Amino acid sequence: MKKLTLSLMAITALSSSMQADEMSDIKAQLKALTQKMNDIEAKNEASSNALIEEVSALKTFNAIPELASKSYTGLGYAASKVFYSKSPLSIGGYGKVDYIHFTDDKSKDKDEIDNYRAIFYIGYKFTDNIIFNSEIEFEHGGSIDGSSGYSIVEFAAIDFLIKPEFNVRLGHVLVPVGHINLQHEPTMFNAVNRPETEKYIIPSTWHENGILTYGTFGNVDYTAGLVAGLDAARGNGKNSWRGARQGGRDSKAEDFAFVGRLDWHALESLDLSTSFFTGDSAQSQAGLDGVGHTVWELHGVYKEGPVELTALYANATVDGEANFATFHANKATSSEGSGYYINAAYNINEKWTPFIRYENYNAEEETLTFDTATASYISGSAKDTKITALGLNYRPHPNVILKADYLFYDDKGTDDDRLELSMGYIF
């Protein structure tokens, strides 16, 4: 454009010495030239706009294929949608490696460093409303003869999404009881290990075969369903609930149990939940008539700014304790257990979080032992276990966590303090 102006000035300067017809000829040529340049500019802008639009449309189509209505590759829309649709396979995982140094009772416990969990999620979307999700676990380094490690399927279920108020989950499911059982990734809790209340009173990680329905009504989410019951023949003592889990491996299905859960989003910063599990656990085995297990809990999670508070109370009972004790003759069986914990964490920034957790639980508040020698029942109770965890989390990345804590561990009256370190991740 600048050049054009200069030429115009030159032409104007020359014009005085030119013939009038020469002048008009040059003017006409100049006009034609300007027109041509404008045409080229418009054409360039149009093609660059078209190119931008095409790239933008392609980007949108790539991100959300369903929004595009054009046919690609000459196929019909439906066919090209399948052709270009996102892969229905989804993979994720989490895990942790823990180091535990026992500071008191070295005679009983030895220090260990454990590849505690290496877990992989695999999900597959058959349709938008039929979705498979699974979790496959390798615990304590996986399984080899003579090791304590194992590999199990923690859940493998298909969700049928019907409407927000009513959906169905079918297959091998996480039992929706407690706080940790549904949110057990290491980045979800502060201490190296999960609270023991959610290990012995609520037997996390708790998974079983069955059917759940779930949905949302306003600020309340619900879950209700049926799963294979516990197996009273398996658990006793402190493990009267934990030991009775079947884990979906050839689960006996003579008795089913009811499970229910409500999550109330009371405030922006406060969630309150309650859940229960109840059902017979005889599984038609001789001598266990009338034995049934029940677990219920209440918990709340408060998050405001950098403060995070979690509190939970859980209670577990066994009905038909005489038959339960007789079946496990000469071993203590528990018919009552309860526990609670409070966890307070403060996020100094996105990386550092100090925390404190106090818990008090007793999985053997009321025990019964059937003594075969005297053919009599002996009742008893154990002392509470009290654990105070003081620790620090460091997140070099939001999905990578390094944890350190010291446990003031009062094991039914005996000091068993420990120092724990852990590396955890989720992806």
Place this chain on the structure above:
Amino acid sequence: MFRLILLLLISSSLLLSKVLIRPDEAMRAHFGENIVVYKKNVLLVKKDILEAQKIAKRKIKDHLFRIFIAKQNNKVLGYGVLHTSKVRTKDETSIFLIDTNVKLKAIEVIAFYEPPEYIPPKRWLKQFTGSTTQNELKLKQDIRSISGATLSARAITDSTKIALSIIEIAIKNSKL
């Protein structure tokens, strides 16, 4: 029981779109039913991106943004920025609805390809309302994390910062 489930499955629409809400519907829901929605492709050059990155304090990989403009009586009421980010291994795309003062009005998740239980709930998305480029939006401090959907929380929080800074730069550099 099983017959009931089967009946429910058949009777309900199994062909619902994966799109949770269309961008134009999201614009109308937040800027009013009577608006006209225009679509504009905004191409930011390297200089613009560097400026936006400085504001967002996040890396911006895209140069081209599809921006929806809400107009009423020829007056611009606000913008909608589409932004896609990775959650776990799959993407989510959300639209960030921003007013002419570059203040966030709302976020709507448009498409989500991870299992739906990781979709951030609406009540969680609400805490971003009123955010500007001045807000740090630090997860676990300014923004509560979502129990059970940490990765989604991260993706949306980062996208919010990026969407706000893109609009700020686009307005400042006369690209909108």
